[in-house]
Amino acid sequence: MTTTPAFTAWIEPQAAAAWPFLTPQHLEDLSRLEAGLTQALSTTHGTPGERFLAVRRELAPLAPVRTGGPAAVAAVMALAGFICGWHDLNLRDTVGPGHGRMILHHATPALRATWTKRLGAGDLVGIAATERHGGSRLTEITTRLFPDGNGWRLSGEKCWVSRLQEAASFVVFAKDPTGRIQAAVVPADGEGVTRHPETPSGLGGWAWGTLALNDVHVPAEHILTTPGGDGERIFRQHFAAFRPLVAAIALGTAAGVHSQVRSTLHARTATRLLPRVRDTALVTLGRTQGEIHAGLLAAVTAARLTAQHSPHADMWARSVKVHGVETAHRAVQDLAPLVGASGFRADSPISKARTDLGGLLYADGIHDALLRSVGRTLLNT
Ligand SMILES: Cc1cc2nc3c(=O)[nH]c(=O)nc-3n(C[C@H](O)[C@H](O)[C@H](O)COP(=O)(O)OP(=O)(O)OC[C@H]3O[C@@H](n4cnc5c(N)ncnc54)[C@H](O)[C@@H]3O)c2cc1C
Numbered sequence: 194m195t196t197t198p199a200f201t202a203w204i205e206p207q208a209a210a211a212w213p214f215l216t217p218q219h220l221e222d223l224s225r226l227e228a229g230l231t232q233a234l235s236t237t238h239g240t241p242g243e244r245f246l247a248v249r250r251e252l253a254p255l256a257p258v259r260t261g262g263p264a265a266v267a268a269v270m271a272l273a274g275f276i277c278g279w280h281d282l283n284l285r286d287t288v289g290p291g292h293g294r295m296i297l298h299h300a301t302p303a304l305r306a307t308w309t310k311r312l313g314a315g316d317l318v319g320i321a322a323t324e325r326h327g328g329s330r331l332t333e334i335t336t337r338l339f340p341d342g343n344g345w346r347l348s349g350e351k352c353w354v355s356r357l358q359e360a361a362s363f364v365v366f367a368k369d370p371t372g373r374i375q376a377a378v379v380p381a382d383g384e385g386v387t388r389h390p391e392t393p394s395g396l397g398g399w400a401w402g403t404l405a406l407n408d409v410h411v412p413a414e415h416i417l418t419t420p421g422g423d424g425e426r427i428f429r430q431h432f433a434a435f436r437p438l439v440a441a442i443a444l445g446t447a448a449g450v451h452s453q454v455r456s457t458l459h460a461r462t463a464t465r466l467l468p469r470v471r472d473t474a475l476v477t478l479g480r481t482q483g484e485i486h487a488g489l490l491a492a493v494t495a496a497r498l499t500a501q502h503s504p505h506a507d508m509w510a511r512s513v514k515v516h517g518v519e520t521a522h523r524a525v526q527d528l529a530p531l532v533g534a535s536g537f538r539a540d541s542p543i544s545k546a547r548t549d550l551g552g553l554l555y556a557d558g559i560h561d562a563l564l565r566s567v568g569r570t571l572l573n574t
Pocket of ligand 1: 328
């Protein structure tokens, strides 16, 4: 039997008031997506990476229908992310183009057509930006592109790269001889590409580690372009869309823990294991419920601002990523003790959610750097 707990408890009750532009079709798509997700999770096997990639491929035909204009689609995708996060933060890449969005928006028509098909069939794209000197300073990257006939040669090393083994290609950020940052699409199995996995403490669903690039051939048409800009602008535009999704997914994970704690407390009182739920526990349940909902409202708004090309989108995306992930992380810290030591078992989903959310404090933008740039934007306007 398939169920839709995240949709039924967290999205459907307030959808009409919070997101009046969502049509019955959008809501049906979200519910169908969650039903498909629970089904796929119960039937896929293998290593976590193989399993999540298989879920992504199974869900590809269930992707929400792209109707109602870009802002409505962005909202639906953020809500789809929330649903995935409710089940497991590692499902963050199971719907939508993910980092493949950069290819869909900035590639030549031929490459875009190829990747529209591949992403639609469930292929995954990774991003390789971070280097040893620090991911918060993109402009200082040392990976280089050298001209080579009708294309380029690429050399350098990227670290802490997620989806390392599962991605079919990476968008790699590198500097050309003029010092401009470029974004190059590089196949994961290309000659000169080597992957060295590391063991993460959380977010173990996808492989993670170093991507070494040794004199890799990059055809000219595999360099992404954007009018009036370069790779740095592509990076910024992409993360203005991606960060609200990260926030929505993180909040979904916190909502999953909230639902679990709530049903555990229910069961304990129903069986008289607990004579009554203490006020402090009730307060934590109430406060985190409000915080998760408020965070989700902000994440969906940020996603819509990006889709509407709002000049405020980039700033919203940065602050919403920080707010959403920190809210989710704190909520899980506060909720976990309410179920007692059972939530501390290594195989407990609550303990896993806690460690997984820890990874998002770094991935997709470290928080002090993001907030600092929000502050700078505020003073410059
Ligand atoms: C789970 C996970 C998944 C990830 N996935 C990817 C991925 O797919 N692709 C990818 O490219 N990267 C990925 N990353 C890397 C991530 O983007 C970086 O961790 C992040 O950008 C921060 O970079 P850093 O860790 O190198 O920290 P740093 O940039 O070194 O920052 C560390 C601290 O130093 C501070 N700092 C920076 N400059 C200064 C200064 N001048 N003085 C004092 N303090 C300073 C920062 O603000 C921060 O507090 C991932 C990381 C994790 C944990």
